[in-house]
Amino acid sequence: MKQISLRLQLIIGLLFITFYCIAQTTSRETTLIDKDWRFNFGHPFDTEKDFGHGEAYFSYLAKTGNGDGPAAAFFDDRAWRLLDLPHDWAVEQSFSEEGSFSHGFKEAGKGFSEKSIGWYRKKIAIPQEDLGRIITLKFDGVFRNSKVFFNGYFLGTEESGYDSFEYDVTEYVNYGGENTISVRVDASMEEGWFYEGVGIYRHVWLQKTNPLHVAQNGTYITTEVHDGYAMVTALATIINKGNYKGDIEVTQTVLNPEREKVTSVTGKGRAPGFYKNTDFTLILKVTNPKLWDLETPNLYCLVTEVKQNGRIIDRYETMFGIRSFRFDPETGFYLNGKSVKLKGTNNHQDHAGVGTAIPDELQYWRIKQLKDMGSNAYRCSHHPPTPELLEACDRLGMLVIDETRLMGINEYHLGSLKRMIERDRNHPSIICWSVGNEEWNIEGNVIGERITQTMQEYSHSLDSTRPVTVGISSGFRSGISSVVEVMGYNYLGNGDIDAHRNDFKQQPGMGTEEGSTFATRGVYFTDDDKHYKAAYDKKPRPTFYSIEEGWRFYAERPYLSGMFIWTGFDYRGEPTPYGWPSVTSYFGMMDVCGFPKHNVYYLKSWWGNEPVLHIFPHWNWKGKEGEEIPVWIYSNCDEVELFLNNKSFGRKKIEQNGHLEWQVPYKAGELKAIGYKNGKRLLTQIQKTTGEAKNVKLTPHKKTLTDSNDLAIVIIEVTDKNGLHVATADNDITFSIKGGGKIIGVGNGNPTSLEKDKFLDVISLINIEGLQEQGLSSEELPNLLVSYPDSNWKEAFKDRNYKNQSPSYVYKGNFELIGGLDKDKITFFYKKIGTQAVVFVNGNKVTASAEDPLKFVLTASVLKKGTNTIHIVATPVYKKHDWDVVNTNPGVIQVITPAEDWHRKLFNGYAQLIVQADGSGDEIILTAKSENLKSTEIVIKQ
Incomplete structure (x- = not known):
């Protein structure tokens, strides 16, 4: 019995180990790795300011794994800023008249070499059990011209700031240990003529799969709707990055919106060859489908399972919707057989306080604001959006024109188009691919025709279910407009739309941009000296039309599918008709915070389904x-x-x-x-008519947050003694926050406000200058600093004989402090220049911190303003080989100057805070106060 029992135990143990290994090597894991990145500015041409990147004798382009400077795996980044993604460093900068007009006059990117290069670094642990899996890094978007390294190995360059990309790091992984991701971002050149932000402004993911798995963006789902049922065609592309050569099975299962199984089908075949793909196309029937439409955006899920020898080795989920749509040249757009007028807006990815680094909840909130206005369509102007924006459109019932960044026929252009379509084609919200916008050099000529035809046919090869459009503004009678499937009219004043329709009666059309009005929220008399435009809907310029004029035109013509207003929200840059100090546009139906201008209520009246009565202006x-x-x-x-x-x-x-x-x-x-x-x-x-401002009022868009990615959008306003909103208030409000959250941005919608979007600690890195050395006769390290002969000092490490070194060395250098020693936090991050060391600052021995033996927190008692002296006594490092490189940099002094309190002036009665949870579960207590006003406090739970 004991032998049987022992035998059973061994069998159970082996089964457990087998199951554990299978689970570890077969299941797909996709993990968000946005937290805890290190960041610092580099330099586009000064390699010393770029931390020595590109200085190595054998660079990363010369020899594999030779990333140098911050690209090296063991580069010391402890003194760098710690932050979470998404991150836009442009929004953090001050404004300058020397900045880019089109990018909101921020001191970043083009023209600002000290703020045009950014380095990001992150360390991740990958367990030994992952050996045998495929490990990839997935970037949703980095602006722009990024170079990515992994453990010092160069992975590649992505020039576009908008394309999603992925790198396989499987062979470079330190399994069972620490791994380093390094990203160099170069924003010294702009892509667009609007605010684009700078940095890793979208999510980053770590993915682990079996070598045999569904390829990147490897499913493609199309639906045909019939009476009482729908046919779902599901293509899955399987890639083999291993050596398996046998049979495989692919099972496609459809789950309904309630996550219940509806139908399933399995296909069998041979695994593709090494590093090759194969497609499995399966057809599933869904009876009584719940259609995706504007009012009930039902979402189904396709579960793709790859089986090898009877066991599941990959599982991949794809959300999709069952719906039909078409553009008709006579009667416009149809969704699920019903005529729908497109009531759309154009938008850039930009919001007050956070710039382009828009958190997911804020993406959702912005789409909901448009939906509540009565809008049913969204044009991505003028680049591929974040995946989260499309997910919000899917969930809320918002139709989408998805747009690529640049027209052309070469790998750069078609490659970007391919990645956009393959990534986005399963979103039911998307009804059209846009391959260009206002390309004036080619709009009216044969070159434009050829490029459009090529991009159009190429789009069809990737997705046969959607037509192609181009936004055209320089004439509607020739060139691109004669060959594009769905004509995109940009502005009534740019051509005779009716005449074009008469010449091309088989071509559907829509207004891809219309309106372009000027309005400043809360302003009712134009003041050109202050750069304020009255918020009444007036014809802005002779060749442009008001929102009402534009909508009347498109609403009265059944052959036009609808129109997309320029724009839903204000955005940074393009402060037409003004310039400095205007830093945002005036076009939006809402300002950069999402506070509505009055045109929102015009559109709500004629686009929405609810009774509307809106009176303006205020009566103060x-x-x-x-x-x-x-x-x-x-x-x-x-x-x-x-x-x-x-x-x-x-x-x-x-x-x-x-x-x-x-x-x-x-x-x-x-x-x-x-x-x-x-x-x-x-x-x-x-x-x-209200009384004087008396009270501060805070209103979050929701009072309970769920996790560290969730946030509350908080409206700040003041009221009079009767609780009435004071629309003319411009009080400066100061904010403080305690508990489980942080403020990540502030704004007020004022197009001329030069106030900060963020209030952040300032981190300065100070090098130790003039490093000198003396050789000592003993290995014993002193507790007190003694006096060393002045005549014995010489340049440190110069002509050092590493085979015949002194038992120890004393090093002396200087660093300058100009800030406030009472408030600044000052730390010396020592980089080892010896095997053992003691450190003295201004003659005082300093002690390393408990958590890091190479980190020394320097108190005001040992420091002084001006020149400070640092001594390091250390036993030397010996070279094993002549070619070994010994560190000669003693470290860096980090000075953290605390941020001033968060604050913002109200603009015509309003301001906005964005508060993000930290995931701790602790309550968030937000307080607002202002001189001569009664302060207020709110609690946000999580």
């Missing part, structure tokens, strides 16, 4: 008593009557897609609008 016009104030009403009621202090100014009918106006002599009190539908009173809205 002290000093303008008796002057006529333009009062506008946006509503989808039949009629509206306007009152001031119960005196009627008449009842007016509203035209379809129109608005109402009155001129009202100002008098403090109550401005009231009453809306009527079918003769019955339906809605009432009131604007009251």
